[in-house]
Amino acid sequence: MDEEFDVIVLGTGLTECILSGLLSVEGKKVLHIDKQDFYGGESASLNLSQVYSKFRPSGQKPELAGRDRDWCIDLIPKFLMSNGELTNILVHTDVTRYIEFKQIGGSYVYRNGRIAKVPANEMEAVRSSLMGIFEKRRMKGFLEFIAKYDEDDKSTHQGLDLDNNTMNEVYNYFRLENGTKDFIGHAMALWPNDDYLNEPAKPTYERIILYVQSVAKYGKSPYIYPLYGLGELPQGFARLSAIYGGTYMLGTPIDEILYDEKKNFAGVITKEGKAKAPIVIADPTYFPERVKKTGQKVIRAMCILDHPVANTSDLDSLQLIIPQNQVGRKHDIYVAVVSDVHCVVPKGYYLAIVSTIIETETPHVELEPAFKLLGSRVDTLMGIAELYEPQDDGTSSGIFISKSYDSTSHFESMTDDVKDLYFRVTGKPLVLKKRPSDQEEDDALNGL
Template sequence: MTEAYPQIDPTTFDLIIVGTGLPESLIAAAASAAGKSVLHLDPNPFYGSHFASLGPDELSAFLSSSSFPPSSSSGEDPATVSLTTRPLYSNVEISSLAPETLEEHARKFNLDVAGPRVLFCADRAIDAILKWSTNHYLEFKAIDANFICVENGKLMRVPDSRSAIFKDKNLSLIEKNQLMKFLKIVQRHLDPDEDASSKVSQEDLESPFAEFLAKIKLPPKIKSIIMYSIAMADHDQDVEACKNILKTKDGIDRLALFQSSVGRFPNSPGALIYPSYGQGELPQAFCRRAAVKRCLYVLRMPVVALLIDEENGQYRGIRLASGQDLFSPKLILDPSFVFPSQAGSSPEEPVHVFSEKAVEAKVARGICITRSSLKPDISNLLVVYPPRSLYPEQDITVRVLQLGSTSAICPPGMFVLYLSALCNDATQGKKLLNTAISAIEVSQISERNAGVKNEDAEVEPPFIIWKAIFIQELSAGKYGSICSTPSPDGNLNYHDLVDAAEKLFHATYPDEAFFPETASPENADEDNCPEDDGPLEEA
């Protein structure tokens, strides 16, 4: 039976966007606010594309369908170029140890495709949400604690304020004083009223951050906390062959972001927050913002071909699976689409790559549904396993984000763990994640059996009841007449993604502001969206 597709009217737009991921949704909202006529399509039946939050069955189906290239539907028409997709995911492994429990609560899960990911309270994404009044469509929950793995696999809580440093029982008095001294150095450097002689020298700013921390004689434990749990370095910074050296300037900037995030919102005493109902709420919020400005949305609408001007070979429009042709001078595709070399560029209009970050690497992602929290009485927390904390050859940081039912992403009594690590290949990536998962399971068994004699110990149900591990390709965005957005990156935050979306928007519309500041969005009440009771009312 042939699927019935709706006819779209009008047929000509200033901009057509395919895919409703976060970068595409940001651009759609910005272009609509600039008065452009925008058509926003998605072949999926849900918003968010590679940034969506889905149930376990939906997630499994999405990863599987995106793991192999679809058959081409290229025709003989010389005025069209077949538009195909490439697999973004590979080595997908999904297992369920309690299928009946999962089936009973299936509708209560919102699992992020591109987790783990959080927002720093003072980062660009939050500034954009507040500036563009998108917070009317969102709620947020605080990440209650931040932990780092130290010696013997122990998870140590990361102190995020002066008072927390002095209350921390894991740090000696000497270590506390050393950490406070370092934070004062950073504070003086960032203070615009301080004399240049009291700031970090230009030579030190250009040096590796690890060398600067060693120069001021910080002990290994403090160095690890600063480098991997606050500055969020991905690679081992203490080896000569470090793949991505973090400079002191960038390290200090990241510390400044962390410090300015702590306590920015009264309902979030820490530095990190997470959107209720999953990160898929973020692109949906910007789509709703765009819809207020008359952006037209159509889901379940595959695009099968590009329309090409036979005289100059340039892009003219798209052909839908319905057979309808639509026209626009500009087209933006999500990262799963193959960028066609036959169209969209010419000697007069070359295709530019605006980001080259980490395109050689991949990111290993894992999702676990668990029966209990990693830490009693803490629902939402972040754990960092720095290089060499899991095994001697580990040279990549592994991050684990735990979220509970307070974030509306799982039923009460269950938790979701998101894991990620950059990797060169699937073998390395899976080893990193599986070793971290094993360490987590061992710590849970030890905690449950603490103080219980072997003969009295009961057989416990499995800690993990559902697990997915997969490898995601990383790709940079491109722009010309046809643009493509970057794939979800390996970062914990959204900074680079927001930056990439802004660059792509300015490449498409150089004379337009990337979303001018505005009052509350028009007709916001008509959307019947929840009011913001999260931490987006500044103190």
């Protein structure tokens, strides 16, 4: 292969696969390479053998039911907001035709030593066990304000200016208790720490609206999740890219990266030959000298359970957030629980993935609050990941590098990275357009 392309993409993580799909749809000639022999990179779903060989290569493996492929264990625990940006990209590109989604059963928050369902609207706030009777009224007033707020109608502002008032000032206006601020900010607005309190309230308002609208879409929780695990997402975008002429090569290490005389990206050499392109999009592992550590590390624990999580009405799936304040930390602890209804474990098992930003020299101890809530575990596999980001925006060298996946249990920060990379690569913002219908696509393929 000695070919010219518009774009070369290295790594099949979700960020890379979305961009590869979007650029292929736009008529770009894309070559997509991964040194690993499976899709997904850091966002892959692995079968039982793959997971144990990665996290415990020489250790004991418990007796577990089911076949190897009955297990699809995500390397990162994330759900999709049903009204979030990633869902919008999936719908607009029609990748939803390749992937089936199931709703997550509930959204929970830890407070004062126990867990409770996060109220998603005024009615649930009134019934919530999280608050006393007077606080419920104040919370109801706050949610009504959020629902009715209209930027162009001052009569809905109650004298507040969300562009200038801090979120703390808004909370204090409604006289909300600290515990209530905790679950609104961390379990609804999904901020990972408390920095947002002293910043303008507008982004928090927008995040709460996204949460409430996502709940309203299907009911029980704002989250959806793909059957057979998150690894289905990169594969869906890879299929999209292939339909539009993208070329894929798995299990293909890069022998050499080519540069022109100005030290700009010019192509790659692999066992298949030389491929030239003026632009490369890559995950941080392909250009270690061009990324920097963010200073944060994530610990993730994959816990295999043989029982549902206590005090959650035996739900088949849920998200649980432990706000940092509640356990004397600087960062939240996230727990994502899925089960056999999502086709990721055999019947009778549950998979709970716990993650947080490491703050001490004994990171596994930092997950204890979550382990206590999960109860007995059949087995636990832990991994630690350093977080990386590119040193520059890539526009001068043609080398565009994605960020590592953070500890949050949703994809909103990842889709921000996708939109940012798309803008830097193409020079224009990502505007989602409708794809051709099945019939139009079939006609196009038959005409080839």
